[in-house]
Amino acid sequence: MIAANSETERERSRTYYAANRDQVRERARARHMANPEKLRERKRAYYAANRQNILDSHLAWRTANTDKVRQMAAAYRAANREQVQNRSQEWRIANPGAASAIVSKRRAFKLAQRCTCCTDADIKKIYDIAALCGSGSHVDHKIQLSLGGRHCIKNLEAMTVDAHIEKSKLDASARADVRRRNTLLRNWATKWS
Numbered sequence: 102m103i104a105a106n107s108e109t110e111r112e113r114s115r116t117y118y119a120a121n122r123d124q125v126r127e128r129a130r131a132r133h134m135a136n137p138e139k140l141r142e143r144k145r146a147y148y149a150a151n152r153q154n155i156l157d158s159h160l161a162w163r164t165a166n167t168d169k170v171r172q173m174a175a176a177y178r179a180a181n182r183e184q185v186q187n188r189s190q191e192w193r194i195a196n197p198g199a200a201s202a203i204v205s206k207r208r209a210f211k212l213a214q215r216c217t218c219c220t221d222a223d224i225k226k227i228y229d230i231a232a233l234c235g236s237g238s239h240v241d242h243k244i245q246l247s248l249g250g251r252h253c254i255k256n257l258e259a260m261t262v263d264a265h266i267e268k269s270k271l272d273a274s275a276r277a278d279v280r281r282r283n284t285l286l287r288n289w290a291t292k293w294s
């Protein structure tokens with residue numbers, strides 16, 4: 102009987118909320134504005150009591166919406182370019198080893214895949230063109246070095262940061278396809294050897 106009543110009660114408040122959504126929210130906002138510390142305290146307590154659930158559900162959402170997560174990250178970077186650059190510079194200063202490892206890896210790829218058809222000056226020209234466009238441009242390898250692309254003017258292009266982010270997403274999914282294919286081939290070879 103109690104359960105039925107509380108269901109009726111819930112149904113009634115749902116109907117009331119649906120009909121008076123704006124006023125209900127406005128009143129709640131006014132209450133919170135009047136006592137922000139209380140709201141913060143309640144949020145903290147809720148988070149402390151449900152931390153693992155909250156983290157799990159965030160992770161589940163991020164896993165189910167990878168495209169959206171990437172879009173949001175790209176939009177955030179575009180809107181906060183200077184901050185992002187400052188933070189990444191701070192990170193490089195705080196983690197010189199890791200930062201130089203990334204640079205050396207890239208350099209090793211470039212050296213290993215340097216073409217024989219053009220000079221350093223030819224290649225530098227493309228970087229100069231990108232630099233002329235300011236901080237909003239990058240130099241991209243049309244075919245990624247990690248997929249066997251050459252460090253060559255025929256494989257280099259200056260593009261805007263936004264276009265580069267878009268292209269990098271496609272490149273990342275191509276890399277994932279290659280990894281999946283290699284795993285399939287390995288498993289297939291193991292099975293039949």
Ligand SMILES: [Zn+2]
Pocket residue numbers: 216217218219252253254255
């Ligand atoms: Zn070349």
